[in-house]
Amino acid sequence: MIEQKEIFEIIEGYDKDNISIAVLASHSALQILKGxxxxxxxxxxxxxxxREMVYERFGVADKIISVKDYKEFVSDRVLDELRAHNSILxxxxxxVAYVGVKNIEEKLKIPFFGTRGILRWESDRTMERDWLETxxxxxxxxxxxxxxxxRLCLIKFPGARGGRDYFLARTPKSYKKKTDKLFKEGKISQDDIDNVTIQEYIxxxxxxxSYFYSPLKDEVELFGMDRRYESNIDGVTRIxxxxxxxxxxxxxxxxxxxxxxxxxxxxxxSLLDKIFKMGDSVVKVSKDICPPGMIGAFCLEAMVNDKLDLIVFEISARIVAGTNPYIQGSPYSYxxxxxxxxxxxxxxxxxKNAVESGQLDKLVT
Incomplete structure (x- = not known):
């Protein structure tokens, strides 16, 4: 893990009047850059x-750094240029998906908005469940x-896959048949199979x-909610x-x-009280399991049953694409x-508030 003192030394050398916000050009980059x-x-x-055209056409990036492969993000060329522009990532x-948690932890030597170690808790299903249970x-x-x-179960493989290669299985036989097919097609690896998550279908x-935790205010804010539209299962329901x-x-x-x-x-x-308490609890525990804990955006991914219970099946410890419909704001942020x-x-x-108050050390790792 990159040590905190290394990041603080980089921040100390930055021109605080000319901070840049940097992002990998994908996912929710448009709203991050626009904001x-x-x-x-x-x-x-x-x-x-x-893939530069999108960001050129929307005019949200003052500078575009092109890479042949996303793994090149951690190269000296890219990191040196980012640091030269006083960048916070x-x-x-x-x-998480393209650069990888290990590279983020060990090679991405640039001030990082949030707790970089907490992405391990998001990506490892066992650690994630321990966090949520606690x-x-x-x-x-x-x-x-x-x-x-x-019973009917949802089968999920590790990593930020956006639902790709997930499937339902009701019996061990059904599980084996579908897993074998995916493996033969090269869509999953043996490591994926060894680290599979099998959850009852709710x-x-x-x-x-989606929430936002502000270390400057020590407050969890409710930002908004979304539903996902998934291919091809949502198309099937229309026939x-x-x-x-x-x-x-x-x-x-x-x-x-x-x-x-x-x-x-x-x-x-009537569910908002419950939703706030869930967010508060997750942030409180995060400070114990992975100091300094949650910083900024995070998301609890849940099913709401007919008893109005929120049953959480995943946590994302960073901004999610479900906030993209709210580029002009959500009902709650309004x-x-x-x-x-x-x-x-x-x-x-x-x-911006941290820069002006001299508290960037509360936001970056």
Whole structure:
């Protein structure tokens, strides 16, 4: 793990009047860069060669650094240029998926908004469950071995995969058949199989709740909620049951849960008390398990059942793409801040306040 003193030494050498906000050009980069510009920061997008056009057309990046491969993000060339521009890096799901937690922990030697070590708790399913259980969050039942499957279960493989290669299985036989197929097609590895998560399937409404924890105010803010639109399973639900039966009888058809987009959502007001308490508890525990704990954006990914229980199946310890529908702000951010407060802008506001008050050390690792 990169030591905190190394990051503080870099920050000490920065020109605080010319801080840049940097991000890997993917996931939620548009709102992060837009929010940073609105807060007066210089902005940098690290972009895979050939994909610069989006960020050029929207005009949100003052500078684009092109790389042939995302792993090049941790190269001396890229890091030296980022540090030369007094950059603070904002993490998101694509950074975790493409650069990797180990590289973030050991090689990404640049001031990092948030606690970089907490991404390990998000990515490791066992650690993630320990965190949520300690926080007294309701969780779906998990099965340690496929032979224990006795009900409909959602099968998930490690990493920030955006739902890719997830599937449902009701029996050990069904699990083995589908896993063998994915393995033969090269879509999953033996390591994926060895670290698989088998969770009971919860019937209800999927609800992804985004929060922001401000170390400067020591307060958890509720930002908003979204639902995911997933391919191809959401398309299947638009056809009749008769046609679904015929479709599932076709061996070429494989249902999938790849996230294609996000819907904004407003929860019934009677659930807000429960939602705030969940966020508060997760942040409190994070300070014990991975000091200094949660910083900035995070998301509890849940199902709401017909008893109005929120059953959490994952946590994302950084901004999620479900905040993208709220670039002009959410109903909840409007109550707190008025118009035009995206999660990207809220992150930039926290950094701006920290720079002005000399408290950047509370936000970066």
């Amino acid at each position: 940073a510009k609105e807060m007066g920061f210089h902005t940098i997008a690290v972009c895979k060669a050939g 904002i993490p998101h799901g694509s950074l 926080s007294k969050i309701k969780l779906p039942k998990e099965f340690k071995d496929p032979s224990e499957i006795d 019937s209800g409404v999927n609800m992804y709740v 009749s049951a008769v046609d679904q039966i015929e479709l599932y009888g076709d061996p070429r058809f494989v249902p999938s849960y790849v996230v294609a987009g996000n819907f904004p959502l407003v929860v019934r007001e 109550i707190m801040y008025g118009d035009n407060m995206s999660m990207g802008k809220r992150i930039a506001l926290e950094i």
